[in-house]
Amino acid sequence: MAVIRDMMPVFELFQPASIDEALNLLDAHQGDVWVLGGGMDSFDWLKDRTKRVSTVVDLSQVGELRGIKEANGGLEIGAMTTLTEVVHHPAVQAKFRILAEAAEVVASPQIRNQATLGGNVSQDTRCWYYRSGWSCYRAGGNICYADTPTAINREHAILQQDRCVAVSPSDTAPALVALDAEFVIRSKGGERVVKAEDYFLGPQIDITHMTVLRPGELLTAIRIPATWANAQFYWEKVRDRNVWDFPLVNVASAMKLSGTTISDVRIAVGAVAARPLRLTAVEAATKGKPRTEETASAAGELAIQGATPLRYNAYKIPLMRNLVKRAIRGNAQATT
């Protein structure tokens, strides 16, 4: 039978006006509720009937989830702040430009006007086998359709594959990891704060969830500490088309220099594994080294250690190596 893929099925819509009200609703409907942010991930699932939900908690009316506040030299960004607002915010532009650059290359102008920062980091993977409703590991089944001899897996993982080979599709996530951001998670029971790199889960930890959010919890804000304000930043995203497309690989780095020596550095890569990867080995190996072509090349080689290609994504290995190299070398010496 044909499946309707345009109109969404009927659901019960709740529009709480505050975080507390939203948390009460999540608590009352635990396990059977869909949290709706900007909708750019949600509506596809609902239209395709791949996820069936009866109750939707829409965060659009929760004013306290929107906006960017400056605090202690850093920022606190509400989870429902749109990507367009992030891109144009003067403090983001002035101090944490890498986040503006990452948010600005997400999808298209219309999507950035509506998509939220919280949604961009919390969205589900874009593996089309999974999104088409195939009963794969991530959907609770017992096979990965993207990792069979005939699978089409050009966009899939090269690192930390564990049954599932889907990748993290977020552009802002690696930038937030590089900025040492913290994610504020609230539930009726209280608040917990996790480091950006710990917000994301790989299949070895939880094969059916991309983030640490549990039922009844909401990501309410993202805090960016002053630590990396006005550091040397590098951001790059490689994709097939300059609009809409998710990253094939993206990279974000924040660096502090003393003269030409790298005194401290953060670097994260996206779309190579199920979670954005902070490259701690690269950070350790480059700290204290001069920022040179040689240091950058060694960093690139180190980054791809252990990378394993699938049938169609071997190109991602040299791509990741080169992006890491550029992210360490920086814009000044970049030639292409």
Add this chain to the structure above:
Amino acid sequence: MSTDPEKPTEQESDVTRREFLGTAGAALVVAAAVPGVAVEGQTARPAGTPSRPRTQIRLTVNGAQRRLEVDDHWTLAEMLRDHLRLTGTKLGCERGECGACTVILDGKTVYSCSYLAVWADGKSVTTVEGLAKNGALDPLQQAFVVHDAPQCGFCTSGQLMSAKALLSANPAPTVAEVHAALAGNLCRCSNYSRIAEAVVAAGAAGATRRTSGGGQ
């Protein structure tokens, strides 16, 4: 803003192309869905219809204030096209991946296929039907005609809305600025250079009108 709020944008009594195709091609009458919209507080839900969660919203559509009861799961495109008969807004992919359904919402472009109708509560929506004033094309539309911007025309309304939002924020954009602002609108005929040419020309013509003190 001269539209009479009480007057439907299209004459309800007219047989539209859509209804004609619906009745001529199949037993289903497509227009049967239209009475489902209750304007000005009427509850027109036919007896026996399963209960669907509905919400009353107030919004401005092309300058006219409307009060509507909408299903909670409707997209803005669904409301505009199927229930207000504003079929100038096109649906291409239904996934926010083509731009045909672009409308302007409080000055910002959104994909109406991927935006809930209830979210438009209290907002002002402009569709392609809202561009022409008193029967005269908007200068931007006129520029599209002069520069042959539409080929098959299916993406045109979306392109116009992205261009209109750009010109409102940046009245005389460069080609590069036009390409950036219209990046979220695909044209399968690939007539991008003519579209950009038309938008730049509309901006330049607007600048001339402004400096000479005439026009809008």
